[in-house]
Amino acid sequence: MRIFEPHIHMFSRITDDYEALAKEGVVAVLEPAFWLGQARTSVGTFVDYFDTLIGWERFRAQQFGIHHFCTMGLNPREANDDRINQDVIDLLPRYLEKDSVVGVGEIGLDDQTKTEEKFFAAQIELAAAHDLPILIHTPHRDKMKGFQRCIDIVREQGFPWERVLLDHGNEETIKITRDLGCWSGFSIYPNTKMSPERMVQILLEHGIDHMIVNSAADWGVSDPLMVPKTVARMREAGFDGAQIDQLVWGNPTSFFAQGGRLDPAAIGELLPVDRRETFTGNSILRGQDPNAK
Amino acid sequence: MLALRDLFDAAATPEASAWLDGALRTAAEDPQRIPVLFPQIPRRAGRQYLAGGLREAGAVRVETGAWRTCDVAGLAILTASGIPAEELLADLHDRGDLEERTMVLRALAALPTRPVTGRLLGEVQRTNQVVHVAAGALDSNILARTLDEGGDAVGFGIDEFNRLMLKLAFVDLPLARAIDAMRHANAELSRMLQGLATEREAAGRKVWHDTNRAIACAPTEGTVARLLGGLEHGDDHHRLAAAEGLARLDRDDLRQFLRERLARENLPRIRDVLERAVKTAAR
Structure with missing residues (x-):
């Protein structure tokens, strides 16, 4: 089984997680740019964070054989912060052209303010200009209203639905997204949001097509192995190997390949690992033998 | 100015050559677009190695076999409207991914030695990334030329030279690729x-x-x-x-x-x- 984990914040995870992901069949991860748990107060911290996503974090993943991609964007929560919002937007064009950047995200709405809407729309324009799909974070509060507003803004921008992933969905939102022609994302959490069991019920009812599941694991209580765990529940529910492969590989790679920078055929297996390699002189090793297998 | 376009066209695809033509027009008309063009270069211009051989232009000497099509495209875009500003070179390096930094460092070999030369060679020394040590210090006479053309005045004197040569030994890169460097032994x-x-x-x-x-x-x-x-x-x-x-x-x-x-x-x-x-x- 090969898995493309399409939403995970490895920046905030440890090397044990990379080991476990590789062991469970995750050969590639997509790391959306997001907020860091507290407000950033200058654009410089975004610059360094973006550089980490295309630099050290990518190297760290590769040291466990895992292909690493990311999306870049100004997250909706910090879009409200006038100390940084416009500066980050000004920064994005050059970062949206980096090789491992395969989409714009996470963008969308959180508190559903006018400022969020303004910068959400601006980033949809950037996605169109840089020929990239968009990963949309939908609100956790007042979800249905915010979900609908996200859809309205995408529609106002005339952005193609095939290039839209509406994430953090649930049993209610799927009724809306199925008819739009966009991709429906579900974040599977250990305690909140979707559980593997609830996810399987949605798949049984709505099918596999244009469905994407992820762990959205970050620095909070979350589990990076939620996609493999969902796969286990799917097997118990009678889904066959081809359906599972479509859900955890075919769908996410098809979506993120739309920007032309991700070749699914080139990332189907773990990378060869050479622990002698360093990134700007830094190694993930702490005294271990780099030649050890 | 060092000319490598003939070698680029021999190694690159026709699509890559056409893309470079368009990118050169964009860079010449609006240099502000260069930071957006730069990350695209490897995937648009390709990473094929040029035919090998020593090529010279004035005091500049480079071994072309170490250059890739994207490195040539990077230099061409940087110089589309003349010698690039030092601030631009530093910015492209500092905000670049591994490939972008490699292209900037390769380009230094063909550009006049200025304070940004010393600054970026210092970054090469500090960060210890082998591919960048090679791109910055090898396959050209940049180390010897920088010392010849002022050295200390651009922040790369004999002490910095010695430390960088020691770095070559530390990361096991071949002395022969540091063209003319031993003139300053x-x-x-x-x-x-x-x-x-x-x-x-x-x-x-x-x-x-x-x-x-x-x-x-x-x-x-x-x-x-x-x-x-x-x-x-x-x-x-x-x-x-x-x-x-x-x-x-x-x-x-x-x-x-x-x-x-x-x-x-x-x-x-x-x-x-x-x-x-x-x-x-x-x-």
């Missing part, structure tokens, strides 16, 4: 290289194969002893470098050791070096 560099070699030997670790070759360019205390010892080294690379080093010293009092080794040396390449060195003595 000095006793302090030899002392540093010998110290590194001794430290590595004590730890049972690999020693830079060019150590003996480099220290012979500017002998200091211990150099002769190390070269004579190297002549009996079990590793062919070290033995060859020691033979070349002793040949370079060209000292009558050392020739008996060359003769002794020649009588027992089996490797043709090393025998050639020893025979030439001994004949020099016979004249």
Whole structure:
């Protein structure tokens, strides 16, 4: 089984997680740019964070054989912060052209303010200009209203639905997204949001097509192995190997390949690992033998 | 200005050549677009290596076989409207991914030496990324040229040169690729290289194969002893470098050791070096 984990914040995870992901069949991860748990107060911290996503974090993943991609964007929560919002937007064009950047995200709405809407729309324009799909974070509060507003803004921008992933969905939102022609994302959490069991019920009812599941694991209580765990529940529910492969590989790679920078055929297996390699002189090793297998 | 477009077109796809033409127009008309163009270069212009050979333009010398199509495209875009501003080079390097930094560092080899040259060579030294050490310091005469053209004035004097040469030894990159660098060999560099070699030997670790070759360019205390010892080294690379080093010293009092080794040396390449060195003595 090969898995493309399409939403995970490895920046905030440890090397044990990379080991476990590789062991469970995750050969590639997509790391959306997001907020860091507290407000950033200058654009410089975004610059360094973006550089980490295309630099050290990518190297760290590769040291466990895992292909690493990311999306870049100004997250909706910090879009409200006038100390940084416009500066980050000004920064994005050059970062949206980096090789491992395969989409714009996470963008969308959180508190559903006018400022969020303004910068959400601006980033949809950037996605169109840089020929990239968009990963949309939908609100956790007042979800249905915010979900609908996200859809309205995408529609106002005339952005193609095939290039839209509406994430953090649930049993209610799927009724809306199925008819739009966009991709429906579900974040599977250990305690909140979707559980593997609830996810399987949605798949049984709505099918596999244009469905994407992820762990959205970050620095909070979350589990990076939620996609493999969902796969286990799917097997118990009678889904066959081809359906599972479509859900955890075919769908996410098809979506993120739309920007032309991700070749699914080139990332189907773990990378060869050479622990002698360093990134700007830094190694993930702490005294271990780099030649050890 | 160094011209490599012919080699680019020979190695690149027609699509890549067409893309570069368009990118050059964009860069010339609106230099502000260069930071957005730059990350695209490897995937648009390709990463194919050029045909090898030494190419020169004024004081600039580069080995083209180390350049890739994207490196040429990077230099061309940077110079689309003349010599690029130092601020632009620093920004593209600092905000670039590994590939972008490589392209900027390769481009330095063809540009006038300025404070940004010293600054970026300093970054190469500090960050220790092997691909960047190679791109910044090797396959051109940039190190020698920077010293020739002012050195300290641009933040790259003999101390910085020595540290970067020591870095080549530390990360095991070949001396021969630092074109003309040994014109600036000095006793302090030899002392540093010998110290590194001794430290590595004590730890049972690999020693830079060019150590003996480099220290012979500017002998200091211990150099002769190390070269004579190297002549009996079990590793062919070290033995060859020691033979070349002793040949370079060209000292009558050392020739008996060359003769002794020649009588027992089996490797043709090393025998050639020893025979030439001994004949020099016979004249």
